[in-house]
Amino acid sequence: MDIDIGVIRGRNIVIEGEVRSATVFIRDGVIFEIKPYHTKLLKEWNILFNDEGMEEEIVIMGGLVDCHVHVNEPGRTEWEGWVSATNAAAAGGVTTICDMPLNSIPVTTTYQNLLDKIDSMKGKCRVDVGLLGGIVPGNAGEIKKMVTEGGVVGFKSFLVHSGIDDFQAVRRDDIQKAMDVMKELQQQHKDVVMMFHAEVPEPIDEMESVVKDMDPRVYNTFLTSRPRKAENLAIDLVIDMAKQNQVKSHIVHLSSSDAIKALEHAITVDKVPITAETTFHYLFFVSEEVPDGNTLYKCCPPVRENENKELLWQALQNKTIAMVVSDHSPCTPNLKLLDQGDFMKAWGGISSLQLGLSIVWTEAKKRGIPFSIMSQIMCDEPAKLVNINDRKGSIKVGRDADFVIWAPNQSFTVDQSTMLVKNQYSPYHSSKLYGKVQLTILRGQVIFRHDQTVEEYKNTPTIGQRVVPTRVHSSPHYPNPFLPSIDLLNSLEQDDFFASIHLLFELAPVLAEKVYQARPFSSYEALVQKAEEIINNLEEAMKLPVINAHPRIGLNPNETLSSLSYQEQGNHNENQLDPEIVKVYKELAELNEQYEKKFGFKFVVFVNGRSKAEIVPVLKQRLLNTDPIAELNLGLSEMIEIAYSRLKKLLP
Numbered sequence: 001m002d003i004d005i006g007v008i009r010g011r012n013i014v015i016e017g018e019v020r021s022a023t024v025f026i027r028d029g030v031i032f033e034i035k036p037y038h039t040k041l042l043k044e045w046n047i048l049f050n051d052e053g054m055e056e057e058i059v060i061m062g063g064l065v066d067c068h069v070h071v072n073e074p075g076r077t078e079w080e081g082w083v084s085a086t087n088a089a090a091a092g093g094v095t096t097i098c099d100m101p102l103n104s105i106p107v108t109t110t111y112q113n114l115l116d117k118i119d120s121m122k123g124k125c126r127v128d129v130g131l132l133g134g135i136v137p138g139n140a141g142e143i144k145k146m147v148t149e150g151g152v153v154g155f156k157s158f159l160v161h162s163g164i165d166d167f168q169a170v171r172r173d174d175i176q177k178a179m180d181v182m183k184e185l186q187q188q189h190k191d192v193v194m195m196f197h198a199e200v201p202e203p204i205d206e207m208e209s210v211v212k213d214m215d216p217r218v219y220n221t222f223l224t225s226r227p228r229k230a231e232n233l234a235i236d237l238v239i240d241m242a243k244q245n246q247v248k249s250h251i252v253h254l255s256s257s258d259a260i261k262a263l264e265h266a267i268t269v270d271k272v273p274i275t276a277e278t279t280f281h282y283l284f285f286v287s288e289e290v291p292d293g294n295t296l297y298k299c300c301p302p303v304r305e306n307e308n309k310e311l312l313w314q315a316l317q318n319k320t321i322a323m324v325v326s327d328h329s330p331c332t333p334n335l336k337l338l339d340q341g342d343f344m345k346a347w348g349g350i351s352s353l354q355l356g357l358s359i360v361w362t363e364a365k366k367r368g369i370p371f372s373i374m375s376q377i378m379c380d381e382p383a384k385l386v387n388i389n390d391r392k393g394s395i396k397v398g399r400d401a402d403f404v405i406w407a408p409n410q411s412f413t414v415d416q417s418t419m420l421v422k423n424q425y426s427p428y429h430s431s432k433l434y435g436k437v438q439l440t441i442l443r444g445q446v447i448f449r450h451d452q453t454v455e456e457y458k459n460t461p462t463i464g465q466r467v468v469p470t471r472v473h474s475s476p477h478y479p480n481p482f483l484p485s486i487d488l489l490n491s492l493e494q495d496d497f498f499a500s501i502h503l504l505f506e507l508a509p510v511l512a513e514k515v516y517q518a519r520p521f522s523s524y525e526a527l528v529q530k531a532e533e534i535i536n537n538l539e540e541a542m543k544l545p546v547i548n549a550h551p552r553i554g555l556n557p558n559e560t561l562s563s564l565s566y567q568e569q570g571n572h573n574e575n576q577l578d579p580e581i582v583k584v585y586k587e588l589a590e591l592n593e594q595y596e597k598k599f600g601f602k603f604v605v606f607v608n609g610r611s612k613a614e615i616v617p618v619l620k621q622r623l624l625n626t627d628p629i630a631e632l633n634l635g636l637s638e639m640i641e642i643a644y645s646r647l648k649k650l651l652p
């Protein structure tokens, strides 16, 4: 059957930590094969990009993931909005953003407010969007539903006044309540990251008397008012709570280099589940050069000294700081008080969403930082942070076909009037940057071309979707994975080989190793036949780990399901809170327990589209068998049936 195959070909493609020439194949918006550069292309395939004639100029990376963006819709849509923010993101090579729970109205601190936000984005997004919930005093009761039914990719809280009154700061006891809920979610593999604006108020309050007589137009006044100690103490607090609770935590927009040592020790020595990001502005600007009165440079925590910037770069290169994001936090020009130039009263937040790749690259190239690190800090690490890295991140078979195609040696002078955000004022105006985005591709579709007029651009369809935390093991959201072609499979290294055939069999090592040793295969059918032969020739004791690798049927939150078995069991279209469903789950759990007690191994059946209720009598019937060996072989033959049925789904 003719399938729409998209192709991207380039000499400098960043693929899993290295830059190489390759041809990438795309189907249904997903990368399903990566082959050598000169692979023969069929004429009916859709050549999305081929760097022929510009090999030396072009680099191709996975679409950037910016997990710190204040879109501010619904509500403060005069500050920003879905259309303008995602237009700017696409023009900057960003294919996924995560929206912060403030400064929208309402703030995203309840399940209902989350639904309002989801409604507000429908049909307006040019890139994919993950939503972050907010933790504020007293809303711990909202967390679970926002995760399990709302699909938030993480939570954000402030340890200091957030800049708006409807998003209150939290104290230690509020954080503890939220972490207690996150620990419950950990039991179901549904926990998500807790992000913190890490400044505490006390050191800031102490500086009030010091700065009150200083000139508010001078940047140093503002810098003095937000001392590093405010960040350092906040980060110590978060490290302590993340260590005590073992809940995945994250420091947003780190600016104080004083805190790097504490973070490094926590991460590398104490193995605390904590990460940190910094932002474009802390890596590009220095306080010594901020012009008096230019409040466009104001953000909290503040841009600090040159020496601080260099320490942040070092921390980024030694991975203490894992990623770089925008903290795009725009507002209307009047709130920046540009006429008064009052840093103390102006809105804190910098607009930069469209420029991140160029800002970071302009500084990175001076430091000899390779493209592979650019991809790691701007694609892979942010995607991992919010549990979407099976779909999003650097270029890899099975991930969404998201790409940024850019010219690192091309330079340009920032003209804020060309920014696609709603309020175009930016402190980057007139800066000379390197790295020009040529093309942005989202799930196999071109969403930005540098040679398009803004009108043409704005008339192209908005295909952005909401992304939810997806783990290959337990999520119906993961797009159907694909098997690579059989010749690619034969050439894969062991790990990738296992990852691919894991889609056919819930993999027991003994089976995997023997199948791996039996390659090359002429076809997948031949592979499954060989697997069946291997299984039949195993002595009985070795058959047990094979059948026990398969997940039980029914709801076992503590058991990870492959996305295929999750779907085969029908979980993706069941409301697990429906009393009828709950009753069937309970009955299956009891029958599974009886079966395993009687036979000593798991019950496996080829569901083949039947509901769980229809499986109950089958399990009861199988329980009556009296010959354990015959039952074991029956279960294994069901596994082979499942493998053949998966072939039909996974092969073109």
Ligand SMILES: NC(=O)NC(NC(N)=O)C(=O)[O-]
Residues within 6 Å of the ligand: 070, 102, 103, 162, 163, 164, 197, 253, 298, 299, 300, 301, 327, 329, 348, 349, 350
């Ligand atoms: N309410 C905000 O948008 N605050 C943001 N403002 C900044 N960074 O100055 C932030 O991330 O804290």
Ligand SMILES: [Zn+2]
Residues within 6 Å of the ligand: 197, 252, 253, 300, 301
């Ligand atoms: Zn913040």
Ligand SMILES: [Zn+2]
Residues within 6 Å of the ligand: 068, 070, 100, 327, 328, 329
């Ligand atoms: Zn922010």
